[in-house]
């Protein structure tokens with residue numbers, strides 16, 4: 001099984017520890033993981049702004065970089081969703097079709113491919129789980145509070161395998177944090193207000209660490225937390241799953 | 246383009262009020278959740294409703310004609326209006342024919358869309374909205390801010406003050422019971438004096454030629470029972486093939502709208518009362534154009550339950566008026582660009598694409614997907630602000646060239662690491678208004694990887 005690691009651009013540049021945790025976690029589970037040089041981005045920032053035409057070269061670059069692997073694993077539900085859902089505007093070559101099936105969010109790869117049932121991880125803290133929207137409602141990593149379905153939530157399942165984690169009960173289980181890519185820049189006031197409200201929910205629940213499957217949500221929440229001088233930390237779920245403390 | 250953001254920023258300035266608005270709507274969403282989760286077959290119902298609507302939209306011409314034939318058979322007069330102006334003219338014509346000058350009207354987003362009240366008032370005809378929320382905003386001379394709860398943006402203190410001024414209630418009174426009673430007494434007079442009653446239509450049944458009107462206050466019934474002339478105005482998309490399909494939708498509608506098992510009144514109108522007259526006005530006003538757009542046609546499945554507004558985290562925090570359109574919120578943001586792309590080019594961007602609207606929607610409209618598609622069209626049509634477009638072209642270049650990407654990433658990290666705060670947190674940096682930028686690490690993941698795993 002040839003596995004490639006895809007580290008989205010903003011994680012590469014600003015949160016290398018998330019890439020490292022993802023890599024180490026996969027390696028500790030016995031996977032040989034390659035990190036193809038020259039990878040950049042899935043193209044989502046342009047496409048969500050309406051410029052998917054301008055994203056095509058980036059899509060093509062992604063396909064070129066990753067098409068020789070059996071699986072592409074990424075610590076981002078949002079990027080995985082983008083490749084799977086929106087790479088429909090380029091020619092559907094066998095390579096593109098393959099990547100649109102085999103680009104997986106880390107949690108999907110752990111649960112559906114590796115069929116992980118336990119982890120050797122310890123993280124003693126009260127953790128608030130932020131359900132990033134694209135993972136939740138795009139990749140269907142959980143049922144979502146809107147739908148009347150009895151399905152497990154992938155991130156809950158994984159977190160409950162970590163020794164010491166106490167998952168906090170939130171008043172609003174899966175409300176959006178307000179990041180939304182360029183939305184955060186175009187509608188800064190609503191975006192920040194949404195983030196503040198999410199944080200208040202976590203704070204009321206006594207959360208010490210907010211985690212999520214997407215670092216972009218956490219970057220936004222962390223920006224507000226630091227501005228507020230809050231002691232609440234953010235950690236990508238890969239960091240918690242890879243914790244040995 | 247930036248209009249929603251500007252209006253939203255103004256709304257949000259009063260944070261306590263924003264919180265109140267958000268909580269009020271979240272409460273409705275929570276009631277909806279309870280009701281929806283109380284029905285084990287909820288997801289099947291949504292699927293069924295979606296399929297019935299898809300089928301009906303694909304055979305709309307046939308069902309509309311069947312409906313018309315049946316209605317005529319029942320003795321109803323049917324009118325067709327191509328647009329808002331035709332609709333208003335037709336309604337006015339019917340009223341003139343019956344010499345009707347005092348009109349009561351129950352809730353109808355269609356007549357709101359067509360601007361019927363203003364039109365009729367200009368002709369010297371008095372229209373009284375009889376839905377309590379509608380009456381409140383009519384007295385306040387404001388547009389509705391929500392399609393199911395038109396006055397949800399107003400606090401009871403504000404309604405008290407308004408009623409004190411317009412209906413002479415006690416100054417400072419805020420007791421909802423007292424205020425509602427005052428509105429009832431005031432409306433009763435209008436009901437008794439009305440020459441005609443106008444209603445909206447929730448569903449029109451092709452098989453029977455009847456229309457179905459759902460309300461909680463019984464105001465539509467009071468109007469149509471008392472006035473000799475009744476006029477029902479409907480968009481072409483309100484058709485259902487058979488009476489047996491109705492139950493699927495009434496079960497979904499009230500639960501999605503307010504969390505009730507059904508609306509208090511679900512009234513079926515088939516023919517005029519003895520000595521009365523019944524008219525139905527069927528309106529297109531841009532709907533067939535929308536039907537012709539494959540990516541957007543299924544927005545016509547909408548049953549106007551308002552659930553997508555109640556769940557939308559942006560709507561809840563920006564208020565309905567920030568959308569500046571008759572139908573606000575997520576569904577409004579996919580309907581209005583089809584009517585005036587330029588005017589409403591900002592609305593598809595008033596979203597994080599979180600997808601909650603699509604999952605809450607009882608007829609499974611892929612609202613957030615359509616927002617995404619409108620964005621593409623808006624950019625293609627050159628309606629993005631230049632700076633935004635240019636930065637996306639640039640990003641597209643950088644992100645498809647590994648060498649450029651590496652250099653750009655390095656300089657971005659350098660900038661956030663070494664530039665003094667005042668140079669970073671400028672008014673141009675909207676990110677930094679309420680948020681810190683991420684702390685830039687020494688090295689990127691790629692750099693770390695090269696050092697630590699280069700052998701592999």
Ligand code: SF4
Pocket residue numbers: 501546547548549550551552553554576602605606607608609610612
């Ligand atoms: S789009 Fe769906 S959720 Fe929104 S008002 Fe229409 S039917 Fe209700």
